[in-house]
Amino acid sequence: MTIPLSSPDITEAEIEAVTAVLRTSRLSLGPQMEAFEDAIAEYIDTPHAIAVSSGTAGLHLCIKALGIGEGDEVIVPSFTFIAAANALRYERALPVFVDIDADSLNMSPASIEQAITPKTRAILVVHTFGRPAEMAAIMDIANRHHLFVIEDACEAIGATYQGRKAGSFGDAAVFAFYPNKQITTGEGGMVVTRRPELAAQIRALRNQGRYDSADWLQHAELGYNYRLSEINCALGFAQLKRIEPILQQREKVARRYQQALADINELVLPSTEIPGIRISWFVYVVRLNSDYTEIDRDSIVTTLTGAGIGCARYFAPIHLQPSYAAWRNSAVLPVTEAQASRTIALPFFNRITEEDIAQVGNALRTALLQIQNR
Template identity: 50%
Template sequence: MNVPLSSQWIDASDEQAILEVLRSDHLSLGPRLPEFEEGLAHVAEVAHGVAVNSGTSALHLIVRSLGLKEGDEVVTTPFSFIASSNCLLFERVKPVFVDIRPDTYNIDPTRIAAAITKRTKAVLAVDAFGQPAELDAIESIARQHNLQLIEDSCESLGSEWKGRRCGGWGAAGAFAFYPNKQITTGEGGCVVTQSDDIAALCRSMRNQGRGETGEWLEHERLGYNYRISDISCALGTSQLRRLDNIIELRGEAAGRYNALLKDAPEVITQTILPDVTRMSWFVYVIRLADQFTRADRDWLIGWLADHGIQSRPYFTPIHLQPFYVRKFGYKPGDFPITEHVSARTIALPFFTMIRPEQQQEVVASLKDGLATRAREVAP
C-alpha cells in the first residue's frame, strides 16, 4: 500500500464553485474575493480579512503595515517554516530567536522577556502544527513591553486558545491555504485583523499600492502583486463551508494515530495543552525518543519510503538554514531544544480523508522499521 504524505479534499461542490467563476466575467478582483474574506474574518472572529496569494505574503504585509523597518528586532521561534522569519528579513528586520518548549514545540513564553532589547518592536508567535502558542501569556508580555503581537496562524485555521480563535490575537494574524493545509485554494493566504488601518494598508499593498478609490493607474504607496484570483477564492469559500467537518475528521485521524502509537515507547507524540479548547490539526508529527539520533531518524524515513510510506523531517531549525548561518553566524548548540527536537521529528501521512487502514499500515511499517533499526545498531 502506498500512502502519500498529504492529499487535498476536493469535492463536487468545490468543482462547481470553480466552474461558476470560470463562466463569469470576473476571474480576479470580483465578488468572490470579499465573500472569501468575510468568511475568514468570521473564522478568526475579527472585523477584517485581506486575502492574498500566500501565507508568506500575508506575513510580509503585516510586517509592513506595522511599520517595522531596518534596525528593528522581532522575537520569534526558530522551529517553524522559514517564512515566519523571512517575512522580517524582507524589511531588513532582525529575527531574534527564542527556544521552544520540548513538549508543545511552540515558543517558550518564559524565555521571551530575556530576548527583548531596546530595538525590539514585536513578538511573532507561531502556532506549530495547529496547536496555538500560549497566546495569553505572550500577549501579556507584549503589552508589558509595549510591543506588537503578530500571530502566524498559517497552520492553525479554526484552532482556539482558551476559547479565543487563532488569528484574532494581537495586531494581526496570517492564514495559509497550501494543499496540505486544512482548507486549500491551491496557493493562498489571508491577513486577519481587528484594525481598520492595518486592513486598509494591506488591501492597498497587495494590489500594487493602489488606493481605496480603485483608480487603476494611481498608486499611493509601494505595493506588490499579492492578489489572489476569484477562482481561488471560490474554492476557498466552498471549502470553508466544510471547515467544522474538516477539523473534526482531522481530529479523529490524529486520535487514531495516538491510539495506534500508545504502545510504542520509542515514539513521543506532541503534547496538546488543556487550554487548547479547539485543535485544528495541520500535520501529525512524531518525535523519536532521546536514544535515537538524526541518523536513525533519516534511516527510518528512508525505510518508510521503501515501504510506500511518504514522510518528512519537520522542521529544520531556521537558525541552521545555510542562509541564516552565513548572515547571522548561528551554529549548532545555539538553541538546543529546537535542535534536539528537530533531529528526531517525522511528519507521518496526514490528511482529511486518510483511511484507518492507511494509518494502520503507516504505524505497522513504522514499528517494523524501529525494530529493524534497533537490531542493526545493537552492539
C-alpha cells in the same frame, strides 16, 4: 508514494464553485474574494480580512504595514517554516530566534522575555502544527514592552485558545491555504486584523499600492501584486463552508494514530487533550524517544519513504539553514535543536483510512526493529 504525506479534500461542491467563476467575466478582485474575506472575518471574529496570494505574502504585508524595517528586531521561533523569518528579511528587519517549549513545540514565553532589547519591535508568534501558543503570557509580555504581535496562524485555522480563535489576539494574523493545509485555495493566504487603518493599508499594498478610493492607475505607495484570484477564492469559500466537519475528521485521524502507535515505546506522541485549547490538526508529528539514543531519525525517514510512505522532518530549524549561516553562532537554542532532530511528520489528511494508518504503524515498527538490530 503509496500513502502520501498530505492530500487535499476536494468535493464536487468545490469543483462546481470554481467552474462557476470560469463562466463569468470576473476572474480577479470580484465577489468571490469579498465573500471569502467576509466569511473568514466572521469565522475568526475579526472585523477585517484581506485575501492574499500566500501566507508568506500575508506575513510580508503585516511587517511592511506595521512599519517594521531595517535594523528592527522581531522575535520569532527557529522551529517553524522558513517563510516566517524570510518575510522579516524582505524588509531588512532582523529575526531574533528564541527557543521553544519541549512539549508544545511553540515558542517559550520565558525565552521571549529574555530576548527583548531596545531594538525589539514585535513578536511573530507561530501556532506550531495547529496548536495555539501561550497567548495569555505572550500578550502580557507584548503589552508590557509595547511590542506588536503578529500571529502566524498559517497552520492553525479553527484552533482555539481559552475560547478565542487563533488569529484573533494580535495586531494582525495570517492564515495559509496551500494544498497540505486544513482547507485549501491551491495557493493563497488571508490576513486578519481588528485595526481598520492596518487593513486599509494591507489592501492597498497587495494591489500595487492602490487604495480602494483611488483611480485604477493611481498608486499611493510602493505595493505588490499579492492578489488572490476569484478562482482561488471560490475554492476557499466552498471549503470554509465545511470547515467544522473537516476539523472533526482530522481530529479523528489524530486519535486513530494515537491508538495505532500507543505500543511503540520508541515514540513520543503528540498531546491530544490540552485544557483550554482546541488543536486544529495540520500535521501529525511524532518524536523519537530520547531514551533510544541509538535510533537515527533520518534512517527512519529513509526507510519509510523507501516503503512508499510519505513523511518529513518537520521542522528543520531555520538558524541551521544555509541561508541563515549568519545567525548560526548567535542563536543558542538547545531545545529547538534537540526536538527538531527527533521529529517525523507522518501521512496525515482527511481521507486517510484506518488501513493506511495501520500500514504506517507497521512500517514504523519494522524500521525501528531493523535499526536496533544492526
